[in-house]
Amino acid sequence: MKDISLVLKMMLKEKRDILISIFFGFLAGITAVSLFAASGYLISQAAFAPPIYTLMILVASVKLLGITSAVSRYGERYFSHRGTFTILKNIRLKVYDQIEPLASRLLQKYRSGDILARIVGDVESLQHFFLRVFYPPVVLAAVFTATIFFTMYLSIGVAMTMIGGVIIVLVVFPSIFYLFQKKTAVTMREKRGALSSEFTDYLYGFRELTIFQRAERKKQQLDNNMKQYEEIKAKENRQLAIREAVVIFFSFFIAVIILVQAGFYVSEGNLAGTLLAMLFMIAITVFEDTPSMAVLPAHLEESKASSKRLTEVWEKETQTEEAVHEIETDVPIQFDFKDVSIQYPTEKKPAVRLAAFQIKPGTNIAIVGPSGSGKSTLMQAMLTFAPIQSGQLLVNGEELDKIAPDSLWRQLNVSLQHNHFFYGSIYENLRFANKEAGEEACQEALEKVQLSHFSLEDQVLEKGTNLSGGEKQRLALARLFLRDASVWLLDEPTSSLDAITEQEIMEEIEKATKYQTVVTIRHRLTGLEKMDQIIVMNHGEVVEQGTYMELMGKKDGYFKAMKELENSQLV
Numbered sequence: 001m002k003d004i005s006l007v008l009k010m011m012l013k014e015k016r017d018i019l020i021s022i023f024f025g026f027l028a029g030i031t032a033v034s035l036f037a038a039s040g041y042l043i044s045q046a047a048f049a050p051p052i053y054t055l056m057i058l059v060a061s062v063k064l065l066g067i068t069s070a071v072s073r074y075g076e077r078y079f080s081h082r083g084t085f086t087i088l089k090n091i092r093l094k095v096y097d098q099i100e101p102l103a104s105r106l107l108q109k110y111r112s113g114d115i116l117a118r119i120v121g122d123v124e125s126l127q128h129f130f131l132r133v134f135y136p137p138v139v140l141a142a143v144f145t146a147t148i149f150f151t152m153y154l155s156i157g158v159a160m161t162m163i164g165g166v167i168i169v170l171v172v173f174p175s176i177f178y179l180f181q182k183k184t185a186v187t188m189r190e191k192r193g194a195l196s197s198e199f200t201d202y203l204y205g206f207r208e209l210t211i212f213q214r215a216e217r218k219k220q221q222l223d224n225n226m227k228q229y230e231e232i233k234a235k236e237n238r239q240l241a242i243r244e245a246v247v248i249f250f251s252f253f254i255a256v257i258i259l260v261q262a263g264f265y266v267s268e269g270n271l272a273g274t275l276l277a278m279l280f281m282i283a284i285t286v287f288e289d290t291p292s293m294a295v296l297p298a299h300l301e302e303s304k305a306s307s308k309r310l311t312e313v314w315e316k317e318t319q320t321e322e323a324v325h326e327i328e329t330d331v332p333i334q335f336d337f338k339d340v341s342i343q344y345p346t347e348k349k350p351a352v353r354l355a356a357f358q359i360k361p362g363t364n365i366a367i368v369g370p371s372g373s374g375k376s377t378l379m380q381a382m383l384t385f386a387p388i389q390s391g392q393l394l395v396n397g398e399e400l401d402k403i404a405p406d407s408l409w410r411q412l413n414v415s416l417q418h419n420h421f422f423y424g425s426i427y428e429n430l431r432f433a434n435k436e437a438g439e440e441a442c443q444e445a446l447e448k449v450q451l452s453h454f455s456l457e458d459q460v461l462e463k464g465t466n467l468s469g470g471e472k473q474r475l476a477l478a479r480l481f482l483r484d485a486s487v488w489l490l491d492e493p494t495s496s497l498d499a500i501t502e503q504e505i506m507e508e509i510e511k512a513t514k515y516q517t518v519v520t521i522r523h524r525l526t527g528l529e530k531m532d533q534i535i536v537m538n539h540g541e542v543v544e545q546g547t548y549m550e551l552m553g554k555k556d557g558y559f560k561a562m563k564e565l566e567n568s569q570l571v
């Protein structure tokens with residue numbers, strides 16, 4: 001039950017459509033049985049050449065039942081599919097709502113292709129739960145119950161045989177099939193996840209794979225994965241076909257048994273001969289929809305696994321989010337690091353260890369240090385994206401994990417090393433930072449980052465592939481000028497720019513952030529004289545901190561050595 005709780009909850013929200021479709025499903029089933037029963041009776045009666053009005057009544061009933069059956073079948077399909085699509089929509093929204101705030105953390109745990117397989121493949125699989133797992137046994141049970149009661153009135157013996165058939169079709173067969181089902185379903189989902197992961201790797205890395213002549217090998221690997229998935233899928237389809245055939249064969253077999261049994265009763269004089277065809281027709285029709293029970297176990301297992309795979313993605317994370325609250329908007333933000341140790345789940349030792357340091361409101365801070373020293377990790381921690389193993393990272397005195405990330409992000413202006421751009425116009429890509437921003441503000445923002453040669457209508461291709469590295473950085477910065485945020489976190493915001501453009505843009509940022517907090521990760525050590533504080537990192541630790549003058553004044557200082565080395569290279 002726990003495994004399918006996600007889809008059950010979403011299904012119960014659509015009670016109205018579910019009840020209406022069950023009603024129409026029952027009506028369609030029972031009128032189909034009545035239609036064939038009346039037809040059988042009509043054929044038998046006609047043989048005795050009864051008065052014409054008797055036949056007319058029967059013919060009219062057959063016609064009426066035919067129309068009612070068709071209309072109710074339409075109603076059943078309409079409401080059951082409408083319900084299914086609404087349930088699917090609700091699941092999609094729920095999954096998106098849960099995953100969106102956790103995106104960065106999830107991508108450290110799962111491969112993006114696997115996440116994609118879950119939110120597309122697993123969500124799609126859940127559409128079968130209502131249509132093929134929940135709904136068929138409910139409607140079949142209702143139609144069988146009504147039919148058996150009616151048959152009891154004609155012949156208790158035939159009704160008993162029918163009950164036996166129902167138990168086998170609705171309980172025995174699905175239970176046996178379910179036992180055999182589990183293994184293939186699990187392997188198939190694993191293969192689907194692996195295939196999707198390999199495929200995204202292939203797409204993302206296509207250029208590198210081609211340059212290093214590895215594309216063919218990767219393609220073969222992908223083909224193998226595809227073949228394995230197809231084989232397993234074909235195996236499952238074969239199994240489903242065999243199961244369906246078994247159920248169909250059994251349905252006809254039970255109808256023949258009923259015919260023989262009823263024939264015996266007629267020959268014994270215990271049943272009117274005119275009822276023989278009718279009972280046979282009833283048996284054939286009432287078992288007509290039972291093949292759906294052959295595919296039910298496969299869909300049940302698939303729904304359970306899909307629902308579980310989806311919820312496990314956010315379950316653990318949500319537990320920690322229960323007690324969170326929003327930070328106040330009108331209070332300047334201060335970050336306090338206290339013995340913080342940050343360790344990525346895949347690593348054996350911490351990437352960053354910070355004994356004690358503060359980022360006070362309104363200060364201008366630079367973080368410098370060699371590549372891999374932990375600068376970005378520190379910034380990621382402030383954004384709630386890096387896993388804090390021990391110690392405390394406080395935001396205005398509150399532990400970071402007690403704060404609703406949304407409320408923090410609203411106050412931050414962030415430019416990361418790699419910024420994402422969406423397929424669309426420059427205008428759309430800018431307004432992504434602030435929905436309220438008008439054309440004039442966007443144009444001004446472009447001017448500040450020296451991109452005024454772009455028009456707002458110019459197109460940006462997926463991931464900004466038609467922009468140069470420097471243009472991407474400038475467009476990412478332009479977004480920040482459109483937002484009103486009190487803390488700017490900039491991870492190497494100008495690393496792809498020439499020195500003059502860099503200086504001019506940094507001046508614009510300075511003008512825009514006079515009273516704000518600005519934390520900038522820098523590789524080049526120029527323009528640091530005005531900083532309130534420079535944090536120097538090495539091997540995941542803060543090795544020095546102070547103003548430019550203080551650090552340059554240190555005999556054998558690490559920063560001083562770095563600066564001297566940089567100067568010597570420039571000469």
Ligand SMILES: Nc1ncnc2c1ncn2[C@@H]1O[C@H](COP(=O)(O)OP(=O)(O)OP(=O)(O)O)[C@@H](O)[C@H]1O
Nearest residue numbers: 108344346347351370371372373374375376377378
């Ligand atoms: N998602 C991750 N999973 C595992 N390890 C990571 C992850 N991100 C960074 N690291 C590791 O953490 C350490 C610090 O990386 P970080 O990116 O913070 O360094 P950096 O100083 O910003 O480097 P650079 O200047 O090259 O950007 C590195 O050893 C890196 O391999």
